[in-house]
Amino acid sequence: MVWKQNVYRHWLDKEPEHGEISDHTQCRLGQWYYEGDGAQTYQSMPSFASLDKPHADVHQGGLLALERILKDDLQGSLKGILLMESASDETFAVLERLGREMGK
Numbered sequence: 693m694v695w696k697q698n699v700y701r702h703w704l705d706k707e708p709e710h711g712e713i714s715d716h717t718q719c720r721l722g723q724w725y726y727e728g729d730g731a732q733t734y735q736s737m738p739s740f741a742s743l744d745k746p747h748a749d750v751h752q753g754g755l756l757a758l759e760r761i762l763k764d765d766l767q768g769s770l771k772g773i774l775l776m777e778s779a780s781d782e783t784f785a786v787l788e789r790l791g792r793e794m795g796k
Contacts, residue, residue: 695719696780699754703761703769713758716751721783739790746786749779 698713716722724730725743734740753775760768 696750696754696776699758699776702758703773706761708758708762713755714751715755716748719751721747734790734794737790737793739786739793743783743786743790746779746782750776750783753777753779 695714702708702713714722717726725747730740753772755772757769757772757776760766760772
């Protein structure tokens with residue numbers, strides 16, 4: 693959520709990202725997934741592998757939105773926002789499934 697807030701803040705102000713907008717491997721969830729407890733403890737759970745693509749798409753959409761808004765391409769930018777939000781919903785759904793698997 694913090695990552696998406698940064699995207700929206702930069703998007704609304706038409707500001708370049710200045711390094712605050714990380715890719716999907718460097719954000720907190722990405723670090724958990726690739727290097728932290730996620731990778732070490734939960735990778736054998738069925739839902740774990742299905743988290744990678746939607747999470748990457750969140751970042752892809754957000755970065756696309758910023759790239760396009762800086763070029764005054766509102767339609768292209770909105771496509772990025774829609775991808776980011778759709779992928780975010782899917783990411784949260786996978787995290788909920790993973791949480792249920794952890795509780796078993």
